[in-house]
Structures are given as structure tokens and as C-alpha cells.
Amino acid sequence: MGIPARGTNPAPGFGWFSIVRLGLVQASIGAIVMLATSLLNRVMVVEYGMAAAIPAGLVALHYAVQLARPVWGHGSDKGHRRTPWIIGGIAVLGSGALIAVCALPLVAPQPLLAVATAILGFVLIGAGVGAAGTSLLALLASGVAPRRRAAAAALTWIMMVMGIVLSAGIAGALLEPFSWTRLTQVSGGIAATALALTVVATFRLERSALRVVPAPDAAPEQNLRAALRAIYAEPAARRFTMFVFLSMLAYSMQDLILEPFAGIVFGMTPAQSTSLSAVQHSGVLIGMIVAGVGGSAFSGRAAGELRGWITAGCVGSALALASLAIGAGFGPGWPLASNIAALGFANGLFAVSAIGMMMSLAGSGTGTQEGVRMGVWGAAQAIAFGLGGLTGALGVDLARRAESDGQAFQTIFTIEALLFMASAVMAARIAARPAAIILREAEA
Numbered sequence: 001m002g003i004p005a006r007g008t009n010p011a012p013g014f015g016w017f018s019i020v021r022l023g024l025v026q027a028s029i030g031a032i033v034m035l036a037t038s039l040l041n042r043v044m045v046v047e048y049g050m051a052a053a054i055p056a057g058l059v060a061l062h063y064a065v066q067l068a069r070p071v072w073g074h075g076s077d078k079g080h081r082r083t084p085w086i087i088g089g090i091a092v093l094g095s096g097a098l099i100a101v102c103a104l105p106l107v108a109p110q111p112l113l114a115v116a117t118a119i120l121g122f123v124l125i126g127a128g129v130g131a132a133g134t135s136l137l138a139l140l141a142s143g144v145a146p147r148r149r150a151a152a153a154a155l156t157w158i159m160m161v162m163g164i165v166l167s168a169g170i171a172g173a174l175l176e177p178f179s180w181t182r183l184t185q186v187s188g189g190i191a192a193t194a195l196a197l198t199v200v201a202t203f204r205l206e207r208s209a210l211r212v213v214p215a216p217d218a219a220p221e222q223n224l225r226a227a228l229r230a231i232y233a234e235p236a237a238r239r240f241t242m243f244v245f246l247s248m249l250a251y252s253m254q255d256l257i258l259e260p261f262a263g264i265v266f267g268m269t270p271a272q273s274t275s276l277s278a279v280q281h282s283g284v285l286i287g288m289i290v291a292g293v294g295g296s297a298f299s300g301r302a303a304g305e306l307r308g309w310i311t312a313g314c315v316g317s318a319l320a321l322a323s324l325a326i327g328a329g330f331g332p333g334w335p336l337a338s339n340i341a342a343l344g345f346a347n348g349l350f351a352v353s354a355i356g357m358m359m360s361l362a363g364s365g366t367g368t369q370e371g372v373r374m375g376v377w378g379a380a381q382a383i384a385f386g387l388g389g390l391t392g393a394l395g396v397d398l399a400r401r402a403e404s405d406g407q408a409f410q411t412i413f414t415i416e417a418l419l420f421m422a423s424a425v426m427a428a429r430i431a432a433r434p435a436a437i438i439l440r441e442a443e444a
Contacts, residue, residue, distance in 0.1 A: 014143040014152075021201040023156040025136055027163025028090060028194035028201075029129060034164045035097045035187055036062065036125050039171060044118075047178060048107045054115065056390075058100075058122040063386035065126025066379060072131040073138060073375030074227060082371075083202045085135035090198045093128025094191030096121045101187045105180055132198075134378050137355075138370035139206070141362035150306060153355035154292020158285060227372045236430050237373065240361055243426040245380040247314060247354065250419035251347060252388030254321070257396050257412065258340070261324075264405050266332055279337050280344035287313070287348025291356075306353040306360070307427055313350025314424035320346055321417040328409040350423075357430075392416075 014022070041055040076085040100121030106114035144152045167190050174186045231237045262268040262276055291309055320343035327334035358377055362370040392412060399408035 013145050014140075014148075016148075018205060019140075019144065019148070019152045019155060020159075021205060022136060022140060023159035024201040025086060025090070025132070025198050026156045026160040027166075028198050029093065029132055029136075030160040030163035031167035031190055032090075032093050032097050032194050033125070033129060034167050035171070035190060036100060036122065038168065040097075040100055043104065043178075043183065044107075048104055050107060054118075058118055060386045060390065061119065062122045062126035062129070063382045065123050066130040066382035068127070069130045069134045069378040069382070070228060070372050070375030073134045073371030073373070073378075075371070076135045076138060077227075077371040081206065082135040082139040083206055086132050086139070086202055087195075087198055089128045089130070089132025089135065090195050091128070092124050093132060094195055096124025096126075096128055097187055097191055098184075099124060101180075101184055104183070130375075130378065130382075134371060134375045137359065137374040137378070138362065141359040141370045141374065143206075144359065146360060149359045150294075150309075150353065150356035151292040153359060154288045154352045157352060157355065158288055158292075161281065161285060228376070231373060231376055237361060237376075239426060239430045240357070241376060241380050243310075243423055243430065244354065244358075244377050245384045246419055246426060247350065247423035248381045248384035249388045249391075250317070250321075250416045250423060251351070252385045253392035253395075253412065253416050253419075254343075255389050255392065257392050257409070260396070261328070261409050262336065265328055265409060266334075266336060276337060276340050280340045280347075283341040283344025284348035284351075287345040287350075288352045289348075290345075291349045291352040306357045307430060309353035310350055310357060310427040311424045313346050313348075313353055314420045314427060316346030317343060317350060318417040318420035318424065321413045321420065325410045325413040325417065328406045328413065331406065354427075 037059050041059065044050040044055045072085065072089075076082050098121075100118050103114045103117035103121060106117060140149075140152060140156065171186050171190065175182055231241075258280070259277065262272070268276070291306075291313070294309065320339060323339050324343070327336060327339060358374070362373040395412045395415070396408055399411045403411065
């Protein structure tokens with residue numbers, strides 16, 4: 001029992017309750033990642049006095065490790081079982097977070113050992129995210145009916161955001177007053193809860209929802225190199241890989257500069273700029289809901305075909321960033337909150353639509369299974385996220401030396417807008433899937 005091999009028939013597939021269960025796994029991933037990329041980042045710099053470049057480099061390292069996503073996806077393809085990879089990935093992810101926490105007391109007495117321990121922790125964090133996240137997306141791609149893919153993508157990503165918000169709120173409340181012992185207890189509690197929730201959520205999920213029916217004409221399994229060559233040979237998959245990279249590069253460039261932008265150009269206090277982040281994420285959630293409902297309701301026979309929604313999200317993001325560039329020159333008095341909300345909405349629209357299309361394209365080829373495809377696109381996303389955050393921050397620093405503060409941010413926001421427009425063009429050119437694929441989806 002497990003994931004169907006190429007040429008087999010999955011039945012009956014995932015219902016909404018099963019999709020919610022997988023959303024709980026996504027929430028678990030988000031909760032532990034919050035520890036590494038947000039909480040530990042702050043603790044290392046503020047409470048332990050480490051240079052800001054160290055946690056930034058560690059976060060970049062965890063993205064670099066995820067370049068191995070195709071390897072993990074191929075492993076779950078070969079075994080025709082995703083659940084062990086998901087549970088194992090969550091266990092590795094939680095272990096990595098705890099090892100990184102254990103590095104903190106070593107900062108003062110043995111700084112080199114502290115850095116080495118933190119590196120080990122973040123390598124495990126990247127490996128855990130890659131293994132669990134890739135296999136989870138592959139499971140969704142193979143088990144969710146085409147007409148539900150947009151809504152399933154929206155639901156699982158909304159639950160991931162909820163997992164981040166809940167874990168951040170709980171951790172913040174329990175860490176007062178701060179101590180390393182308390183941090184260890186809170187981190188261990190979040191990691192253990194996430195692992196337990198994952199085990200319960202995935203218990204017999206594949207066995208009950210998917211039935212493998214062997215097909216006499218099923219293609220033989222490919223090795224990883226052959227699978228990657230097959231993906232590269234498909235125009236739609238190749239263009240989609242480039243789209244993922246360009247759009248996520250544009251998306252991630254804004255992450256580290258929006259709050260500094262609000263403080264430097266608009267004179268906002270830390271509390272005020274932080275409130276803008278809440279406005280942005282609220283817009284993202286609304287965009288995700290609209291894309292999930294609209295993509296499922298209006299996508300027609302080819303339910304996985306979400307190019308129009310993706311293009312609209314990318315164009316909307318480009319227009320919102322162009323408005324921010326204008327606002328950078330205008331200064332105080334510009335409707336910044338509304339502008340940020342519009343950017344978040346457009347980001348959410350394109351992100352969920354792209355994930356829905358990713359799930360659709362994952363099963364549209366021959367001879368290559370979902371895990372490798374999800375791995376390739378996950379690796380492209382990881383490269384873009386690592387490069388985008390660094391490029392955005394360094395770009396602003398360099399531009400501020402040559403230009404005024406407002407002009408520096410104008411330059412970066414304009415570059416991001418152009419990247420989103422290029423992404424929109426790329427999304428619109430992704431070839432429609434073969435008629436046989438569309439017919440199979442219509443019958444699902």
C-alpha cells in the first residue's frame with residue numbers, strides 16, 4: 001500500500017478531512033522553522049551577543065542544504081511511501097532545532113565549538129524541512145483530486161501560517177523571564193508536539209486514502225539522473241522551474257527590507273513597523289483564501305491549470321511594489337499600510353496558485369514521479385529564498401551609499417517589480433498540459 005507508481009490508479013484519493021490532516025503536518029513544519037529562523041535569530045544576536053552575520057549565514061545554510069530536495073523526493077518515489085519520509089523529516093528538523101539551542105551556552109566559553117554545533121543544527125534543520133516538505137507536497141500532488149488542488153494548497157499553507165503564529169505566541173509567553181533552560185524547555189516542547197501531531201495526522205493516511213492498482217504497462221523506475229533529465233526535457237516543467245526561481249527571488253527580496261524601509265523613510269517606530277508586518281500577513285492570508293476558492297471554483301475542466309491566477313498575482317505584486325517605489329520618493333503621507341496590504345494580497349494570490357499548479361504538473365509527466373519534481377521545484381525555491389533575502393538587504397546597503405535613502409529603496413522595489421513582471425510572462429508561457437492529462441483530470 002502506498003503512493004501509486006506511474007501507470008497505476010489512486011483511489012479513492014484524499015477527502016477534506018485527510019487534507020486537513022496534512023495541513024496539520026504543514027503547521028508542524030512551520031512551528032519548528034519559526035524557532036530557527038525567527039526566535040533563535042533574535043536570541044543569538046540580542047541575548048548572546050553574536051554578530052548578526054552568524055544567524056543570517058546559518059539561515060542561508062539551511063536553504064543551501066535543501067538543494068538536495070530532489071534526492072529525498074526520489075527516495076520517497078522509489079519506496080512508494082511518503083509517510084516515513086515525512087515523519088523522519090519532522091524528527092530530524094526538531095532534533096536540529098534542539099542542537100542549535102544547545103550551541104548557545106557555548107558562545108562565551110568556546111565560541112568555535114558553539115558555531116560548529118549551530119552549523120550541525122542548521123544542517124539538520126535544512127535536511128528535515130527538505131525531506132518532510134518535499135514528501136508532503138508529493139503526497140498532496142498524488143492524492144488530491146485536480147478540482148481540489150487550489151483549495152488544498154490554500155488550506156495547507158494557511159494552516160502553516162497558523163502554526164507559525166501559534167508557536168510564536170506560545171513561545172513568547174512561556175519565555176518570560178528569559179533563560180537558556182526555559183528556551184530549551186519551550187523548544188523541546190514545540191518539537192515534541194510537532195512530531196506527535198505529525199505521527200497522529202499521518203497514521204494510516206496513505207493506506208486508507210490511496211489504493212495501488214498495478215498496471216501492466218507501467219514504466220520502469222528511473223534513477224535520479226534519468227529522472228532529472230526527463231524533467232529538463234519537458235518544456236512545461238523546465239519553464240515552471242524558472243518561474244519558481246524568478247517569482248520566489250522577487251518575493252524573498254522584500255522580506256528583510258520592508259520594516260527598515262518603514263523606519264528609515266517613514267520614520268516609524270519598531271512597534272509601528274512591526275504592525276505593518278501583521279497587515280502584510282493578513283493580506284497574504286486573504287489572497288490565499290481567494291486563490292484557493294476561486295482557483296477551485298473557476299478553473300474548469302483542467303482544474304490544475306491556474307496560469308491566469310498566477311499571472312494576476314505576479315502582476316498585482318509588481319504593481320504594489322511599483323507603488324512602494326513611488327511611496328519611497330513621496331515619504332510620509334503615502335498610504336503605506338494600504339500599499340503593504342495590497343502587496344500581501346497579491347503575494348498570497350500568486351503563491352497558492354503556484355503551489356496548486358505545482359501539484360498539477362507534478363503528475364503530468366511520464367517516467368518521473370511526484371517526489372523528484374517537487375524536489376526540483378523545492379530546490380529552486382530554496383536557492384531563490386537564500387539569494388533573494390541576501391540580495392535585497394545588500395542591495396539597499398549599497399544603494400544607500402550612492403543615493404538618498406528614498407532613492408535606494410526605489411531602486412530595489414523597482415527591480416523586484418520587474419522580476420515579478422518577468423515571472424508573470426514566464427507563467428503565461430507555461431505550456432498547457434497534454435490533452436490526455438486534462439481528460440484524466442476531468443474524469444477524476
